[in-house]
Amino acid sequence: MEGGQGAQSGGATSPTTSIRPGTGNSYKRKRSGAAEFESSPGSGGEENEDEGSTRRQPGVKRACNECRQQKLRCDVVQDPFTTCSRCSRLKLECKIEHNFKRVGKRSKHAEMEKQIDRLRRNLQRAQAQGFMVDDDEEMDSPIANGVYSRNNQSFMGSDEAVSSLLHLKQSGSYNLPRIVHELENVGLTEDTIAHLFNEFWCYYHPYLPFLDPNQSSEQYFQQSPLLFWVIIVVASRRYTVDPGLLTSLSGPFTRLLWQTIGEVPNNHFVVKALCLICTWPLPTSTTSTDPTHILCGVMMKAATGIGLHRPSHTQDFSRVNVDLNKEQLHDRVTTWAVCNIVAQSIGTGYGQPASTLYDWTLAVRPGDEGPFKLSPELEARLTIERFCDKVSKEMYSNASDPRGVAGDEIRSMLTRVYRREFNEMQVGILSRRDISPIINLHLKAAGLHLRLSAFFDSPTTVGYMDDLMGLWRATVAFLDLVFEMETTNGQGLNSNFLRYATYYILQMIIAACFTLLKLLSTFFAREIDFERGRQLFHRTINAIRSMSIINNDLPWRLAELMVQMYNGARIEQRSQLQQMRDNGNGNGHERPTAVDDSLQLKVRCRMSMSLVFDSTWRWREEFQAQGRGSIEAAMKNPTNPDSAAESSASSTHMDSTLMAPTQTSAHQLQNQLLSAANTATGSLTPNQNHGLPSGMMGGVGYSESNYEVFDPLNWMLDGLVDFPYSYAAVQGLEANSLV
Structure with a gap:
């Protein structure tokens, strides 16, 4: 009865709560004929079962793991070991483990x-x-x-x-x-890492070719985790598979960056990482929160701290003896050269003194093929940045001037000297066949950097108009090359290269766009091809927007600001009015250009970038203070430079002057401008300006001699454009500054 009860009870028991073997004689008798079956997990009768099985079948001790897992008959022979027929047929690994337990x-x-x-x-x-x-x-x-x-x-x-x-x-x-590498809460698989590294080598590496594409991603991680994650972060700027990856990585990467710096970097792989993050910094909405200039200083101090500027005497900066082979020495020389290239481009782009050190290590040695020999690309870049360093130090580092600007006569003389030097450098570099179009672009940027000094001249400076014309030509040459490279695939360069361009290239494009805006809105507009400048300005606005990484970052904001300034100035209507005045003289001769001081800068301490900071400063002072000069809502509905929106005092779109010029009389244009002014300031009479800027009065046809043509120092005239945005409502942007 016990056996029957045990069997009945065992058949009725749930599989997860089966009776332990060995608790009844009937269970033993039931299991004695099937010794090859394995008991459930936790069985206590396994030893007795094996002993009975051995007695009945000599040579067979127990079933293999695979057969025990499936509760199948097994014919494995343990001594000598012979694979069971099932494992042999299914090509399974046949083995016997005494501690093996079935998984239910x-x-x-x-x-x-x-x-x-x-x-x-x-x-x-x-x-x-x-x-x-x-x-x-x-x-x-x-x-x-x-x-x-x-x-x-x-x-x-x-x-x-x-x-x-x-x-x-x-x-x-x-x-x-499988997640290969993880940074805080963001993990990357092997395929993702391979894809991102491939993006970096294809699109970003050509701008600063100093890393080795033949090294694997794992090698870079072993050299420095920061260097590995910098490459990932740079490549994720345009990562279409996961557009939110850059945002996810920004916080963890920033903490890793400052933690690494806080531990005092002691290897040049960290310096390489700093070179990359300074070249492609994380997006920001204002330069006041941009740490790139600080990181550049850390980069140079870390490099000199480990002796990169004296690569053949590294042991002087180390506690242990350092013996570098030729490849290691060359790697350190290259890293030191890139440090100076990056430091100079940051100094130029941010309008700050560059912390460069052009010493014996980076001296030009014709015919030298040793470890101190740089690649043709880096050697050309170093030559260009050395030239920019000369311009910045000689023109904007005057010890006798509180703002550091050289005097008009000295600056005029230096401009002529450096103009000849630039032409010679350009001929020498472009004559080489192993130079990419990116080098030519940096050449044109250096020429623009030189010519931007024209904004520091006074109208009485000798050759003032010639310097302005040189600035116009340098601006057009730089932007023409930008758009040419954007639309063609030359020498292996990818199309849409602006999407991957360095921050320095973006800064020079912004400076060129502000230059166009300034020149087109002053007396100098009569000396240039206005239509060419107008089209170039609109195209540059679109280019700046295309270089934006995330919504509402600094490039996008500056592009919108420039378009709003263009609208507020009503540049094209004034140009047409001026042209009609010239054609209405009746004597067939144009009037000579009346030179004034409308191109003078108030902000003069930011070197060649003073124009950019001066323009935004004026916009903020004159219009934000009145509660109307904001660009926040326009971030969601940006102004279209090519639109033909109706012109009105409350419109935030391009006014109708962007349409093709029509046969409008000078009197009609005067009425349009005067009507717009009356809308905001009340009715005006020729003898009352009610606070309207003198430049505006001259622009609408008032002939008093003490009134000038439109004054660009007042970018947005009172009441001409109504901005219904709250500047202080933007998160992440300081209330008192845009740049």
Whole structure:
């Protein structure tokens, strides 16, 4: 009866709560004929079972792991060991392990069902809290992108976990991509890392070719985790597979960056990382929160601290003896050269003194083929940046001037000297066949850097108009090359190169655009091709916007600001009015250009970039202070430079002067401008200006001699343009500054 009861009880018991073997004689008798079967996990009768099995079948001690897992008959022979027929047929690994225990499928499935229910409840709770889960967009899945978020507050991975568990329950196999490297809550798979590194080598490396593309990503990680993550961050700027990757990495990467700096870098791989992040800094909405200039100083001090400027005497900067081979020495020389190239471009682009050191290590040695020999690309860049350094130090580092600007006569003489030197340098560099178009672009940028000194001249300076004309030509030459490179694939250069260009190139494009805006709105507009300048200005605005990385960053804001200044100045209407005046003389001769001081700068301490800071400063002082000069709402609906929106005092779009010129009389133009002024300031009489700037009065036809033509120092005239935006409402932008 016991045996019957035991058998009956065993048959009625749940698989997850089966009776322990060895608790009854009937169970032993039942198991004695099937010694090859394995007991359930935790069985206590395994030894007795093996002894009985050995007695009945000499040579067979126990079943192999695979057969025990499936509870199948096994004919494995232990001594001498012979693979069982099932493992041989299925090509499985046949082995016997004494500590092997079966995994119960039913109990495992029950556990997975509980986990699925728990994940579903978490998912429903997350959706109730407002989290969005896109089931249909495969590319937004962390598994599809190879980018995983470890944030405990994120439930985006719940769907994938549910799917994988259900798949496993159906006896399937689900291999999740393995996370290779992780930075705080952001993990990257091997495929994602390979894709990002490939993006870096293809699109960013040509601008600063000093890293070795033949090295693997893992080698870069072993050299320096910061260098590895800098490459990832730079490549993620335009990573279309996961556009939000840069935003996810910004916080963790910034903390890693400052932590590494705080530990006092002691190897040149960290210096390489600083070179890259200074060349392609993280996006920001204002220069007041941009740490690039500070990081550049850290880069140079870290480089000299480990003796990169004396690479052949590195042991003088180390506690241990350092013996470098030829390749290691060359690597350090190259890194030191790139440090100076980056430091000079940052000094030029930010209008700050460059912390460069052009010493014996970087001296030009014709015919030298040793480890101190740089690649043709870097050697050309170093030559150009050395020239920019000369211009900055000689023109904007005058010890006898509180603002550091050289006097008019000295600056005029230096301009002639450096103009000849620039032409010779340009001929020498462009004559080489192993130079990429990017070098030519930096040449044109250096020429613009030289010519921007014209804004520091006074109208009485000898050759004033010639310097302005040289500035106009340098600006046009630089921008023409930019757009030529953007539309063609020359010498292996990728199209749409502006998307991947360095921040220095962006800064020079912004300076060129402000130059066009300034020249087109003053007396000098009569000396140049106005239509060419207008088209170039609109095209440059679009180029700056295309270089924006994230919404509402500094390039996008500056582009919108320049368009609004263009609208507020009503540049084209004034140009047409001036042209009609010249043609209405009746004697067939144009009047000579009346030179005034409208091109003078108030901000004069930012070297060649003073124009950019002067323009934004004036915009802020004259219009933001009145509560009307803001660009915040325009970020969502940006002004279209090519639009033909109607001209009105309250319009934030381009006015109708952007349309093709029509046969409008000078009297009609005067009435339009005067009407716009009356809208904001009340009716004006020729003898009353009611606070309207004198430049405006001259622009609308008043002939008094003490009134000038439109004064660009007042970019937006009172009441001409109404900006219904709150400047202080923007998060992340300081209330008192745009740049």
